[in-house]
Amino acid sequence: MIGERDTPTGTSLYIARPLRISNPACLTCHSSVEVAPKTLVDRYGPANGFGWNLNEVVGAQIVSVPMDVPLQRASRSFNVFMTAQVAVFVAVGVVLNLMIWLVIVRPVTRLSSLADRVSQGEMEAPEFDSGSKDEIGNLAASFNRMRTSVVQAMRMLDN
Numbered sequence: 001m002i003g004e005r006d007t008p009t010g011t012s013l014y015i016a017r018p019l020r021i022s023n024p025a026c027l028t029c030h031s032s033v034e035v036a037p038k039t040l041v042d043r044y045g046p047a048n049g050f051g052w053n054l055n056e057v058v059g060a061q062i063v064s065v066p067m068d069v070p071l072q073r074a075s076r077s078f079n080v081f082m083t084a085q086v087a088v089f090v091a092v093g094v095v096l097n098l099m100i101w102l103v104i105v106r107p108v109t110r111l112s113s114l115a116d117r118v119s120q121g122e123m124e125a126p127e128f129d130s131g132s133k134d135e136i137g138n139l140a141a142s143f144n145r146m147r148t149s150v151v152q153a154m155r156m157l158d159n
């Protein structure tokens, strides 16, 4: 049998199994005082451990360990693990958002406001320099080229 039981010192887990006399050799010493070796009786006395029969359950072997300490330890490590997990997620989220804002949102917003100004006829709007060689940088370069072309086309129309 395996189970839990409440003790004054807290819950404990136990495993209990019967001690059954399955081996006839046990009975040379445990069947009766008369049969048992005399030296054994002399040493241990005739009171206990005799009169057993084959396949009889003569006792129980019980191992019991307190559960509160391991449970506390497990829940503490679980809490530490979860806290660390949440902290890592939050940190990654913050860093990721910051990176996206720095690398994508800010230059695209500036470029779009510049494009707005040019589209409203403000040809003197400054060149856009994203300062990077990534996709945003390419976009800025394309935008600057397009603006130069638009400016030249407008001049040709004016003439």
Ligand code: HEC
Residues within 6 Å of the ligand: 019, 020, 021, 023, 025, 026, 027, 028, 029, 030, 040, 044, 048, 049, 058, 059
């Ligand atoms: C050579 C003799 C001998 C044989 C064979 C023997 N025992 Fe024992 N047994 C003893 C003695 C002597 C004690 C008492 C030991 C003590 O009190 O320190 C004892 C004690 C025990 C006890 C504890 C009994 C109590 O009330 O505390 C159990 C259980 C037990 N034996 C089971 C067995 C089983 C099962 C076998 C067969 C696999 C077996 N014994 C074979 C001599 C023997």
